[in-house]
Amino acid sequence: MKQPLYLAIALFPLTIIGCGLEEIGWRGFLQPALQEKHSIIMSTLIGYYLLVLCYSFLW
Incomplete structure (x- = not known):
């Protein structure tokens, strides 16, 4: 089903x-x-790991 352009x-x-x-x-x-x-480096790595974990379900 195609969505109209105005919706996008x-x-x-x-x-x-x-x-x-x-x-x-x-x-x-x-x-x-x-x-x-x-x-600071470890907290950045932990943050990115959690971000990847959350978004991995969208793939």
Whole structure:
């Protein structure tokens, strides 16, 4: 079933806003919390591992 082009155009800003807010959650909350217990490199690796784990179900 084909979706109309106007639907894609209307949903595009919502996608940008949603992904931007998600990034605030990953980098604004998770990263500082991990850096309290781990080094900056280890906390970055843990954060990326969790990010890949969450998005691996979409593939």
